[in-house]
Amino acid sequence: MDGPVAGAASHLRRGADRPLRPGPRRRKHRAARVARTERHGWAVAPRVRSGNGNEEQGVARIDERRAANRRTGLMLAVVAFAFFVVVILKYKVFGR
Amino acid sequence: MNAGGDGPSHDAPRRAGFWPTMRAVLWSFFGVRKRQAYLDDAGSLNPLAVVAAGVLAGALFVIVIAVAVQVVLA
Amino acid sequence: MAAVTHEQLHGHHPGPTGLMRWITTTNHKDIGTMYMIFSFIMFLSGGVMALTIRAELFQPGLQVVQPEFFNQLTTMHGLVMVFGAIMPAFVGFANWMIPLMIGASDMAFARMNNWSFWLLPPAAVLLLGSFFVPGGASAAGWTLYAPLSVQMGMGMDLAIFAIHIMGISSIMGAINIVVTVLNMRAPGMTLMKMPLFCWTWLITAYLLIAVMPVLAGAVTMILTDRHFGTSFFNAAGGGDPVMYQHIFWFFGHPEVYIMILPAFGIVSQIIPAFARKPLFGYASMVYATASIAILSFAVWAHHMFATGMPAAGQLFFMYATMLIAVPTGVKVFNWVATMWRGAMTFETPMLWATGFIFVFTMGGFTGLICAIAPIDIQVQDTYYVVAHFHYVLVAGSLFALFAGAYYWLPKWTGHMPSEGLGKLHFWCSIVFFNITFFPMHFLGLAGMPRRIPDYALQFADFNAMASIGAFGFGLSQLIFLVVVVKCVRGGERAAARAWEGAEGLEWTVPSPAPHHTFEEAPIVR
Numbered sequence: 001m002d003g004p005v006a007g008a009a010s011h012l013r014r015g016a017d018r019p020l021r022p023g024p025r026r027r028k029h030r031a032a033r034v035a036r037t038e039r040h041g042w043a044v045a046p047r048v049r050s051g052n053g054n055e056e057q058g059v060a061r062i063d064e065r066r067a068a069n070r071r072t073g074l075m076l077a078v079v080a081f082a083f084f085v086v087v088i089l090k091y092k093v094f095g096r
Numbered sequence: 097m098n099a100g101g102d103g104p105s106h107d108a109p110r111r112a113g114f115w116p117t118m119r120a121v122l123w124s125f126f127g128v129r130k131r132q133a134y135l136d137d138a139g140s141l142n143p144l145a146v147v148a149a150g151v152l153a154g155a156l157f158v159i160v161i162a163v164a165v166q167v168v169l170a
Numbered sequence: 171m172a173a174v175t176h177e178q179l180h181g182h183h184p185g186p187t188g189l190m191r192w193i194t195t196t197n198h199k200d201i202g203t204m205y206m207i208f209s210f211i212m213f214l215s216g217g218v219m220a221l222t223i224r225a226e227l228f229q230p231g232l233q234v235v236q237p238e239f240f241n242q243l244t245t246m247h248g249l250v251m252v253f254g255a256i257m258p259a260f261v262g263f264a265n266w267m268i269p270l271m272i273g274a275s276d277m278a279f280a281r282m283n284n285w286s287f288w289l290l291p292p293a294a295v296l297l298l299g300s301f302f303v304p305g306g307a308s309a310a311g312w313t314l315y316a317p318l319s320v321q322m323g324m325g326m327d328l329a330i331f332a333i334h335i336m337g338i339s340s341i342m343g344a345i346n347i348v349v350t351v352l353n354m355r356a357p358g359m360t361l362m363k364m365p366l367f368c369w370t371w372l373i374t375a376y377l378l379i380a381v382m383p384v385l386a387g388a389v390t391m392i393l394t395d396r397h398f399g400t401s402f403f404n405a406a407g408g409g410d411p412v413m414y415q416h417i418f419w420f421f422g423h424p425e426v427y428i429m430i431l432p433a434f435g436i437v438s439q440i441i442p443a444f445a446r447k448p449l450f451g452y453a454s455m456v457y458a459t460a461s462i463a464i465l466s467f468a469v470w471a472h473h474m475f476a477t478g479m480p481a482a483g484q485l486f487f488m489y490a491t492m493l494i495a496v497p498t499g500v501k502v503f504n505w506v507a508t509m510w511r512g513a514m515t516f517e518t519p520m521l522w523a524t525g526f527i528f529v530f531t532m533g534g535f536t537g538l539i540c541a542i543a544p545i546d547i548q549v550q551d552t553y554y555v556v557a558h559f560h561y562v563l564v565a566g567s568l569f570a571l572f573a574g575a576y577y578w579l580p581k582w583t584g585h586m587p588s589e590g591l592g593k594l595h596f597w598c599s600i601v602f603f604n605i606t607f608f609p610m611h612f613l614g615l616a617g618m619p620r621r622i623p624d625y626a627l628q629f630a631d632f633n634a635m636a637s638i639g640a641f642g643f644g645l646s647q648l649i650f651l652v653v654v655v656k657c658v659r660g661g662e663r664a665a666a667r668a669w670e671g672a673e674g675l676e677w678t679v680p681s682p683a684p685h686h687t688f689e690e691a692p693i694v695r
Contacts, residue, residue, distance in 0.1 A: 087387030127458030127497030134453030138362040165485040
């Protein structure tokens with residue numbers, strides 16, 4: 001239980017509140033693209049650059065993001081299922 | 097509180113202590129927050145800590161009302 | 171580069187066509203559209219039930235339906251509207267708009283998204299099909315209170331399974347939304363820059379994950395009581411029927427917020443757009459939404475003041491309920507403050523949004539009146555309560571849904587909805603809505619109980635008025651159907667930013683939004 005929770009927590013932090021992009025206007029776009037692929041590996045990035053050797057790396061990043069999604073999703077599903085079980089097993093909690 | 101927050105390439109620090117987190121949650125119960133305080137929160141609060149503080153403050157809310165009810169009924 | 175990228179990305183595009191396209195789609199826009207069509211069909215089905223109810227209540231005595239069938243109608247009207255119309259409609263909005271608003275290419279779990287939707291039609295078939303089984307549909311009221319729900323025929327089982335399936339669908343949808351909002355935001359789109367609609371849906375999704383399993387547990391216990399010899403709620407076997415009410419309302423009260431928080435989100439998008447001012451107190455709005463989510467778990471027994479609670483319990487839930495009105499009041503204040511000295515225009519979405527504030531606030535205040543335990547003991551199970559929750563759910567959730575639909579129809583269809591028909595729809599709806607539901611306050615205060623097919627003579631005039639209003643309101647909704655069909659088929663072309671004051675990433679993509687958007691994540695300053 002500790003693993004997925006910790007994983008999700010770090011991912012949550014990573015996803016939130018990314019700082020503003022600094023630097024001169026001309027370079028903003030490129031800097032952001034680099035930052036983006038480092039953080040997220042958006043599906044489109046490696047395809048746009050296909051042929052320049054980034055392909056494998058890109059696939060790895062997609063997997064990374066999918067794994068992060070799956071981790072968060074599974075954690076939430078476990079929570080939901082736990083509520084379901086707890087309500088039935090511990091129904092006396094709400095009794096008088 | 098925001099030391100190091102200027103660095104663009106790494107995440108903002110998440111080291112708000114117990115009381116700033118509690119304070120943010122308690123303000124939420126009133127439903128009002130100053131913009132500057134909110135920006136500070138945005139930069140410093142840890143989401144999981146906020147969830148924990150929310151549950152704690154919820155329990156506190158229940159206790160306070162329960163005590164108030166006891167006082168009224170006494 | 172754009173053209174090359176486009177080619178590469180869409181080379182594989184011609185997939186299944188016709189019906190198979192919709193059955194196999196994983197596109198968030200397709201799925202959002204299906205959710206909304208589904209919910210509109212269910213809205214019309216629930217509406218027909220409501221009109222049958224109102225036809226019966228037009229005059230005292232029994233004219234149109236038998237009492238047994240009347241009870242089935244009230245039950246199914248509630249279930250269909252809550253689980254079939256309002257909730258899926260908001261999920262449809264979330265599917266369409268959240269990826270567009272946060273700059274994501276799709277939802278996090280695209281295939282699960284397809285499954286979430288396609289669970290709904292079978293559930294609807296179970297629910298509506300239960301009218302045709304021996305004994306008819308469930309007639310225990312939408313709350314499915316024991317002991318009635320432990321005793322009924324197989325229509326009750328079908329309703330239980332339908333609720334199970336819709337619950338699974340809701341939970342999967344909620345997980346999808348949480349993960350999408352947390353993990354799929356475009357670079358620079360921090361949580362605190364997110365449009366309020368995404369915030370309200372994030373918090374709503376957490377509420378769904380927390381309480382839908384509780385409802386599933388409650389109906390599962392009814393099921394085992396009915397068929398497998400348990401006695402959770404069966405007093406004859408040592409069970410406690412009141413415990414069912416506690417469990418149900420532990421789900422039911424957060425459910426109220428599940429149905430209203432996304433509505434708050436939609437209105438918070440529309441008011442700034444047509445007041446041409448940023449939302450007043452964005453931070454406060456986020457905080458208020460979060461606190462409503464926490465506090466909504468501590469007020470459930472205000473639905474049960476008449477079940478014989480100790481005085482301490484009554485006072486506790488009365489105080490807690492009145493306090494939860496504070497953050498809600500802050501929201502109303504913020505909307506009004508957003509409009510204050512704004513350059514306002516009243517296009518159709520804004521009309522619905524302002525109408526929402528006006529009428530929803532009335533529902534909020536009658537809620538406060540019901541929260542006062544001694545008053546609630548007088549009005550509980552009367553038409554006062556019916557009036558209250560229709561002011562909240564129709565004038566709240568439904569009006570906000572219409573506001574959102576008119577606001578984003580240009581983005582969905584590429585055409586502007588007809589202003590004339592939209593305004594007609596609004597004015598007919600708000601006038602007939604009040605004709606229908608305002609007299610119910612008086613009926614309730616005079617003591618007319620809810621869920622009955624016949625009533626004493628002194629209630630006749632207000633009931634006749636309410637029935638006339640109900641038919642007016644029901645027929646007015648067909649105007650919306652006409653508007654949407656016209657808008658899909660043609661009309662004035664919509665610009666990317668269809669409304670002058672509209673802000674947000676969704677207005678940076680063309681109208682209609684292309685099938686695939688933000689495959690290359692946008693950069694948010």
